[in-house]
Amino acid sequence: MKTALITGASSGIGKATAKIFAEEGFNLILCGRRQEKLEELQQELQGKCSVHLLAFDVREKKEVFSKIEGVPSKFANIDILINNAGNAHGLDPIQKGSIEDWDAMIDINVKGLLYVSKAIIPKMIERASGHIINIGSTAGKEVYPNGNVYCGSKHAVDAITQGMRIDLNGKGIRVGAINPGMVETEFSEVRFKGDTEKAKKVYEGFKPLQSEDIADIIRFVVTRPSHVNIADLMVMCTAQASSAIVYKK
Ligand code: NDP
Ligand code: 8X3
Numbered sequence: 001m002k003t004a005l006i007t008g009a010s011s012g013i014g015k016a017t018a019k020i021f022a023e024e025g026f027n028l029i030l031c032g033r034r035q036e037k038l039e040e041l042q043q044e045l046q047g048k049c050s051v052h053l054l055a056f057d058v059r060e061k062k063e064v065f066s067k068i069e070g071v072p073s074k075f076a077n078i079d080i081l082i083n084n085a086g087n088a089h090g091l092d093p094i095q096k097g098s099i100e101d102w103d104a105m106i107d108i109n110v111k112g113l114l115y116v117s118k119a120i121i122p123k124m125i126e127r128a129s130g131h132i133i134n135i136g137s138t139a140g141k142e143v144y145p146n147g148n149v150y151c152g153s154k155h156a157v158d159a160i161t162q163g164m165r166i167d168l169n170g171k172g173i174r175v176g177a178i179n180p181g182m183v184e185t186e187f188s189e190v191r192f193k194g195d196t197e198k199a200k201k202v203y204e205g206f207k208p209l210q211s212e213d214i215a216d217i218i219r220f221v222v223t224r225p226s227h228v229n230i231a232d233l234m235v236m237c238t239a240q241a242s243s244a245i246v247y248k249k
Contacts, residue, residue: 080130086112114160124171138243
């Protein structure tokens, strides 16, 4: 049975992916900072698959390595890595952006993804087998007003994904990115620092993607035969044409 490690499994896309992977019977290592949210999910998945929880902040380099190295032997061979943890922090013009927000986005979306990957890739190489999916964004393909550093972090994910695919070529490891457009999750609440009204407005007047839509695509990607690697996939809701163009009624 395959083992998958999902970062950012306490909410949104990561949580929906955990649920859909549980239907496949995968062993799951679920990561996030909020232990209580992970425990709720573990309860929900009980009986469907084996779950191991790893609560850590992807910014904490030492913890990332010690927690991943310390997984019980049943979970030690990680077949699938879903690098999903991340968020936007703020939506401000560059001249008004907060340095704390910039640090958070670069440290979590870029450096955190690298730390987790470095903790897992060597064993994938040893086993000549593995599948890494980085959750990028349409923001990694184009830049929108006030998206500056978030878009920069997701462009970095796009470049790192391509780099991983090149460097791991011939080692039996599949590497790809899934780049969603607007998905209704806790994303905008985090971006607007808990301002629920402002967050809700982002998704008013059209039907955005749901976490389950992305999870379903991730399931498709990881269940292809081993010679098939979906390298780069962009998905938007029907109302969205680009980062800046969304048809609202
Ligand atoms: P959510 O806010 O719902 O989920 C974000 C997840 O990331 C949470 O589980 C959170 O867990 C985890 N996370 C955030 N910061 C850290 C950290 N420092 N350490 C460990 N885990 C962390 O948002 P989404 O599900 O929408 O976002 C998931 C991914 O999808 C992100 O990479 C995002 O950029 C990307 N994406 C989202 C889109 C959208 O419109 N929603 C569109 C395109 C891409 P916890 O708080 O418990 O640590
Ligand atoms: C999230 C999508 O357009 O809100 O990556 O930046 S967007």
